[in-house]
Amino acid sequence: MSNIPADLKYTESHEWVRAEADGTVTVGITEYAQEALGDIVFVELPKVGNTYTAGDDCAVVESVKAASDIYAPVSGEVVAVNDAVVASPESINADAYANWMFKIKPSDANAINGLLDADAYGKTAG
């Protein structure tokens, strides 16, 4: 079973979500997702200022073998992106939880409570 930190929230589509003190949420892909994709060679991030509804595809991760859409875990506006993962896509393979992709300011501050906790995610991504 892959590493699923207890302090994060998760989606069924294998994004991890961290609530930050400033009210934004940070988003990346899980250890399970990076393992399933294999060597990641391309990352496309959303533009800062774009707004999304939860479930919209807003980023792309491509490995040697497949392309995978990344979905907005909550509705809101993109307030930051991590250009370091665009420059070094393989860093997500090395540490999927340290190498975040983008930050969203949720339109509903409570939206993150509707996401999966580590136990529930562990049951979907064993």
Next chain:
Amino acid sequence: MTLNATPLNNAHRALGARMVDFGGWDMPVNYGSQIEEHHAVRIDVGMFDVAHMCVVDVKGANVRGFLRGLLANNVDKLQVSGKALYSCMLTPEGTVIDDLIVYFFTEDWFRIVVNAGTAEKDVAWMQKQNEATKAGLTITQRRDGANAMALIAVQGPNARAKVWEVIPQSKDATAEMKPFNVALVPGTAFGEAMVARTGYTGEDGFEIGVPADQAEKLWNALAAAGVKPAGLGARDTLRLEAGMNLYGSDMDETVNPLDAGLAWTIDLVSERDFIGKAALQAKGQNQQFLGLILREKGGVLRSHQKVIAANGDTGEITSGTFSPTMQQTIALARLPMSVQVGDTVHVEIRDKKLAASVVKLPFVRNGKILAA
């Protein structure tokens, strides 16, 4: 559905391989990093479980005459025992049933190695032709049953030396052997070994066939000698860089092989008739099979993406990936006849049209980048 397993299934699991369903076979896609496995084959040596592929022995009087009609390439190129030939087997409509390698041992014994997912269809087709032509041959698959054989491909610049270390008896038989030849080596620690100087990576190396019950022992001996296990993921990026067709992606029973870069394997010159010949002569070539290198950031080239030439003509990518050797995204594509090598075309990736260069194949051969 239960997946088929090769005799190396336990060995893959012991190595922690990531297993996938590959056309009904439970096969390793990688053992960690696919890119590291790829590089190992380009610069040193790696090995692949290819026991899902199927050895077929064709025996009897005048096998050559039968294969003259069955195969699109000309088996009369095989005049010395131990010589091998790459060929397609075609439908009467001139589309591809499978691609294969045929080995000549004696006039009453040729051996054919066919793809995994097509093996049953292939053997049934060969049997049907055997009956239709009253050739009276014995056609025997060697993947299952008491006489099953398993194939392991050892590939890379150091592949032959490693095989000679692990199977010392094979050295005398193969040291002077040229590519596309085979030797049968009796009395090895792994039973009788078939050692062919062939492969699917663009590197030197051997494909080795041993009795199925010896395969795990050979695999472990090669691993102990420093040969790196490599999965189907690396096998795909290596063959794509080498510009080698993959059945089911680059050609199948809907595709004219002349449009899929296989004209060099189809003998339309000699008087010989073969299944599919008349259809191919009538159809001719309508597309060309070339390489693409993506020149803009924005994604990875993949099969089924649309290619648009400067004049508006369109083609299609049949295989695409990120090339670990070139550190660029590359593809094999069927392109309109109007396109020239060196042209810039555009590829539709998601909502973008990205520029790509048209290049000659292969991209990489024997560790060297040829297309840039």
